[in-house]
Structures are given as C-alpha cells and as structure tokens.
Amino acid sequence: MEKLAIRGGARLDGEIRISGAKNATLPILAAALLTDGRVTVGNVPHLNDVTTTIALLGRMGVEVTMHDGWKVEVNPTSLNECYAPYELVKTMRASILVLGPLVAKYGRAEVSLPGGCAIGARPVDLHVAGLRALGAEVEISDGYIRARAKRLRGARLFLDTVTVTGTENLMMAASLAEGETVIENAAREPEVVDLAEFLQRMGAKISGAGSDRIVIQGVDSLGSASHDVQPDRIEAGTFLVAAAITGGRVRLRAVQPADLESALLKLGEAGARVSTGDDWIELDMEGRRPLAVDISTAPYPGFPTDLQAQFMALNTIAEGVATMSENVFENRFMHVPELQRMGARIRLEGHTAVVTGVSQLRSAPVMATDLRASAGLVLAGLVAQGETVVDRIYHIDRGYECIEEKLQQMGASIRRLA
Ligand code: EPZ
Secondary structure: OOEEEEEOOOOOEEEEEOOEOHHHHHHHHHHHHHEOOOEEEEOOOOOHHHHHHHHHHHHOOOEEEEEOOOEEEEEHHHOOOOEEOHHHHOOOHHHHHHHHHHHHHHOEEEEEOOOOEOOEOOOOHHHHHHHHHOOOEEEEEOOEEEEEOOOOEOOEEEOOOOOHHHHHHHHHHHHOOEOEEEEEOOOOOHHHHHHHHHHHHOOOEEEOEOEOEEEEEOOOOEOOEEEEOOEOHHHHHHHHHHHHHOOOEEEEEOOOHHHHHHHHHHHHHOOOEEEEOOOEEEEEOOOOOOEOOOEEEOOOOOEOHHHHHHHHHHHHOOEOEEEEEOOOOOOOOOHHHHHHHOOOEEEEEOOEEEEEOOOOOEOOEEEOOOHHHHHHHHHHHHHOEOEEEEEOOHHHHHHOOOHHHHHHHOOOEEEEEO
C-alpha cells in the first residue's frame, strides 16, 4: 500500500492552481445520463473517484472520452444497462448519484446500497423516499435498490435532513418528471449550484439552487451541453491551512473565494492575513503561530465538515484551547487517535473535541481512515518534528489531485513511498 512521508519544519511559501471540484464533478457526470445528445465536462480533476465514476458509466455502455487531460465527453445514447454493482458502489458511495438520472431517463435502475463508511452510517433513505414521492416504485432487497417508473411525476418534497447528494439526486430526477417539483430544506452547497447550472445548460428548468427551496419544472427531454466544473473549495481550504499551520504563505489561483467564506473568516481569527480577488486567495501567516479557533460544522453556508480534520490539525499546534463540534456526521473524529499519537492534546466529548494547542508535534507512523482525515494527518506532518509516514493514502488520492506535487511546489518535504 502506498504511503506519504513528510518531513516537518519547512515554512511553506508558494502559488498553486486549484483543481476542479470532486463533489461537483461526480453529480455532473451522473447528470450526463439524462441527455439525448452528448455533453462535454471541462476542468475535471484527475482523481480516483472520477475514474471510478467513468468506469461505472462505461460498464453501463455509456461512451466516455477523455480529451487533453481535463475534458470529458459523455455520450449515453449507447447505454445498455441500468445497473451499479456493489463492487463499484462500495468503493465510492457517491455512485448513488446515478439512481435519480437512471429512473428519470430510462424508467429503471438497480443500484447497490452504498453501505456505511468510516465517517458514519450515511443512509440513503431520503434519496429513496424522494423518488417514491416522485412516483417511482422502489424496493430494497439483498443490498440493492431496485426502482421503476413509467414517468416520474412532480411532487413537493421535504428533506428531513439537509443532504447534498440527496438534493442532487432528486433535482436530477425531477428535471425529467412531469410537472413541478419543489424541494424544501434543500442543500445549498456550491456544488449543488454547479450541477443546477449544468442541468439548465442541458435545458432543465430549475430555480432556487443555492437556497433551501429549489423549484424544478419537468421537461420532456434534455439536450447536449458543455460546462466547466467549479474550483474545489475543499482542496483550496486544505492548502490554505497548509500555509497557516507552517506560518507560511500561499497564493491560490483558479478559486472562488465566495465559496470559502466561513473558512476564510476562521483563518483570519487564527491570525492569518487573508486577501482575495475574483479568482484568487492569498494567505500570509507572517511566521506567526496560529491562534486556536472554535469550529462547529454545519451544512453550507456553515463551516464545512470536509475541513474539520484540517482545522483540527491547525488547532493541535495553535496557541490556546479550541472547541470543535462535528454536527454533520456521527463519527468523523477518526483522525483524533492518530493526531494524539503525534503528541496532540485532544479530549473527545461525544460530538465535540476539545483541542489544547502544543508547541510541537512529534512525527509518528499514522494511518489514514477517510479522505479528509488523511489530509489532516498530512498537514500535521508538515509541522511535526522528524518524518511522519501516513499509510493507506489511497484515501487521499480519491479527493486530492497530486497532493504531494502541489505541496512540494509550496516547499514541503514530502514524498510518496511505494
Ligand atoms: C456529500 O456527501 C459530500 N460528498 C461529502 O464529501 C460531504 O462531507 C457531505 O456531502 C456533507 O457536506 C459528495 O458530494 C460526493 P449528506 P453526502 O447526504 O451527500 C444524513 C468528501 O470528503 N443523511 O449531505 O453523502 C447523513 O447520514 C465527502 O468529499 C441521511 O440521514 O452527505 C449525514 O449525517 C465526504 N439520509 C447527513 O445527512 C440520507 O438519505 C449529511 O449527509 C442522506 C443523508
């Protein structure tokens, strides 16, 4: 299994280009199933999750062509099965995103239940309930969701919990339903807005994306479109913390500062000097040790749960005590024992972690458990004394394009061990 070895101590300083957003790319590639034509998606990041999604589409008979690195062309007219098998879905729960498009466009779908994962049970009950409300017959047996519908009918949906992929699945399904669908308590994430823009380019009639109430007027068919994926706000936040934790400086290009409001405010509270333009962010810690910042994760526009582990790494070496509440997932503190092995002082009280900053972490062999936890461990390795080896970094490759190259560009001493 591949590992990353990080030698701590360098104050990072550099400029990097942010890749396209993983969590916008995945639903947009699923939405390609809805078209009668062909679609082109640009600024696609080179990530394992994207490769997995392309493999999933390919095995359904969909024609997917990669052009000059970042552009993907999808032609679903050759689709010959509506089936997402367990061996693929278990590696990437976001495969559930093909469910809505398949039922809406082809009238049938057989998608494996995603199963739990390191950060919690992560059910898909709201996805299923929404499809049933849209008129689909859905049964769940032997680990599979089997759905059928002649034609979906618009309905008024209320999501009990804010769910990002639930909102996305139902917005895609409603695009081809008969009549009007209203999604109340919808997720407001920027990735939902990016997906809505892509669907609108295909001819969907959607209003309210980005608010908690999305209205979709179903249409009979969707056409060709091309769309460039928005920048990855979580990758951007991760590299901002990499500069902050080392007392350094970073300039991010091809990024949307407005998507990172809550994280930028917290970095300012931590003592960083942050400036932004329409497509760039600059952070300078000016050699200072960060100040502890309290974090409470929430659906967008609240503080993103996907940056919680990264900010915990920052807090482990900050001045003061920080209280960090994880309110979105029930078990997203898997990085805590690993950080404690590096000398971090963290006390867990249910959904809350109390982090008392120490002046220095010590390197240790640590293990990645989920995508963002692994990023937090890499960040801790940047400031730990000695060489930290992070194992099971396939988690990282799912969500970060060439993380070691980008950190090396910033001056980090990091290398991949086979
Ligand atoms: C999306 O996951 C992201 N993944 C996650 O990013 C992100 O952490 C999460 O949203 C929260 O922002 C993608 O977009 C591909 P949810 P998703 O449905 O949609 C409960 C990463 O690191 N829930 O918004 O699966 C659920 O258990 C990944 O890139 C139900 O109860 O998350 C959770 O507690 C990790 N029933 C809460 O809602 C449902 O039917 C939020 O989950 C659906 C969700």
